[in-house]
Amino acid sequence: MRLASFLFFVGFAVLLMCVQWRSVVCAMGDDTLRVGMTLVRDAAFQGAVCLDGSLPAYHLHMGFGSGANNWLLQFEGGGWCNTLDSCYHRSLERRGSTKYMARYEPFIGILSNKASQNPDFYNWNRVKIRYCDGASFAGDTMFQNDTVKLYFRGQRIWHAIILDLLPKGLGRAEKALLSGCSAGGLATFFHCDNFTSMLPKTATVKCMSDAGFFLDVRDVGLSHTARAFYESLVDLQGVEQSLDRNCTSARYYPKQCFFPQYALPYIRTPYFILNTAYDAYQFHHHFVPPSTDLQGHWRQCKLNASLCNPVQIDILQGYRYEMLKAVAFFYEYSKQGGMFINSCFAHCQSEIQDTWFASDSPRVHNKKIAEAVGDWYFDRNVAKEIDCAYPCDTTCHNRLI
Numbered sequence: 001m002r003l004a005s006f007l008f009f010v011g012f013a014v015l016l017m018c019v020q021w022r023s024v025v026c027a028m029g030d031d032t033l034r035v036g037m038t039l040v041r042d043a044a045f046q047g048a049v050c051l052d053g054s055l056p057a058y059h060l061h062m063g064f065g066s067g068a069n070n071w072l073l074q075f076e077g078g079g080w081c082n083t084l085d086s087c088y089h090r091s092l093e094r095r096g097s098t099k100y101m102a103r104y105e106p107f108i109g110i111l112s113n114k115a116s117q118n119p120d121f122y123n124w125n126r127v128k129i130r131y132c133d134g135a136s137f138a139g140d141t142m143f144q145n146d147t148v149k150l151y152f153r154g155q156r157i158w159h160a161i162i163l164d165l166l167p168k169g170l171g172r173a174e175k176a177l178l179s180g181c182s183a184g185g186l187a188t189f190f191h192c193d194n195f196t197s198m199l200p201k202t203a204t205v206k207c208m209s210d211a212g213f214f215l216d217v218r219d220v221g222l223s224h225t226a227r228a229f230y231e232s233l234v235d236l237q238g239v240e241q242s243l244d245r246n247c248t249s250a251r252y253y254p255k256q257c258f259f260p261q262y263a264l265p266y267i268r269t270p271y272f273i274l275n276t277a278y279d280a281y282q283f284h285h286h287f288v289p290p291s292t293d294l295q296g297h298w299r300q301c302k303l304n305a306s307l308c309n310p311v312q313i314d315i316l317q318g319y320r321y322e323m324l325k326a327v328a329f330f331y332e333y334s335k336q337g338g339m340f341i342n343s344c345f346a347h348c349q350s351e352i353q354d355t356w357f358a359s360d361s362p363r364v365h366n367k368k369i370a371e372a373v374g375d376w377y378f379d380r381n382v383a384k385e386i387d388c389a390y391p392c393d394t395t396c397h398n399r400l401i
């Protein structure tokens, strides 16, 4: 009884401290590490602000032991805004303004501080970079009329955050990994080589995209839905100047360098491509966008792959084939590259604990995602895993909704 009330008191005291020390790390009741937000105060002078003009932010948990000089930076994801209207609405919520973001973020999966959940990176310095620009950290322009002011400053946010982290130890990094999921995975392609060039020449620097390999493919109605969407995004947010120069000068349509399949061959830093072959986001928004299914024939299949009919499965196999085609050169020729393309219906597998590293997490050739990424990063083993086609994989955690 006395012990119980003592523990209650301790718990209450910790909670109070969490509330008071806004920037302090807090381990809440469920044992999940929650890390407080750091606003980048100097960013405003560099014009590096969120859509609404608020300061950009990150969450940093310091490394320790053998990981004290190693750095993992993770871009947060969360779609894009490609029109003035959608960006204006975004600027009023957490995807476009740090004013509306949660101040504490759970650090799980690749961000976890527990060796049992994150065997290779748990004791590194780990940073979650918040996403508030709507263009995968790559725009640099603004919009203003009498009523609305919108900042498209993702490129500057990237730079301001790196400049803020360099004196905190990033500038002395021995090992570093730039990763991200979805729109954040896409952001890694834009900044990977720039990241390398800002770190010490002696550092080992690598990059990883999780669910960021958005394909330049036609949808089931044969329209270029994905291409049109990203083209309007590049135009609105002034992204073209951030795209790889070698890529844009080589392509007839420079804006296509927004797609990883065209940009990747020009990136010199070692890469890891983590993606499902039937990415849930691309399936719903790019392969079979609502405009191609006004009758609702895909409705069930979009919710649960085991309800797809044989024709739909054939179409989805076609998209898997497109994915494998797009990474074929990388699979063949990249000596330092790694990949993990599993045949699951999911989106983002590194920042969720049960897909990154757990007793029943997804495997290809009996290897879990955290193991494949670790093998690749530390050169322990070749890590280029491609799964057999659906429905052969019984280890998937399918998440279509």
Ligand SMILES: *[C@@H]1O[C@H](CO)[C@@H](O)[C@H](O)[C@H]1NC(C)=O
Binding pocket: 084, 085, 088, 145, 146, 147, 148
């Ligand atoms: C400013 O731009 C927004 C977004 O395009 C538009 O909705 C609004 O009507 C414009 N306001 C004026 C005064 O032109």
Ligand SMILES: *[C@@H]1O[C@H](CO)[C@@H](O)[C@H](O)[C@H]1NC(C)=O
Binding pocket: 155, 156, 158, 159, 194, 197, 198
């Ligand atoms: C990296 O990008 C920033 C802009 O975001 C630029 O100012 C800087 O010069 C780049 N660094 C190198 C070494 O290219």
Ligand SMILES: *[C@@H]1O[C@H](CO)[C@@H](O)[C@H](O)[C@H]1NC(C)=O
Binding pocket: 246, 265, 266, 267, 268
């Ligand atoms: C990009 O272009 C520059 C200048 O032509 C060249 O030195 C460099 O090797 C190229 N990089 C890649 C990865 O092709």
Ligand SMILES: *[C@@H]1O[C@H](CO)[C@@H](O)[C@H](O)[C@H]1NC(C)=O
Binding pocket: 304, 305, 306, 307
């Ligand atoms: C998907 O459909 C199958 C077949 O009807 C069913 O057994 C399964 O429970 C469904 N899965 C989900 C996640 O609803």
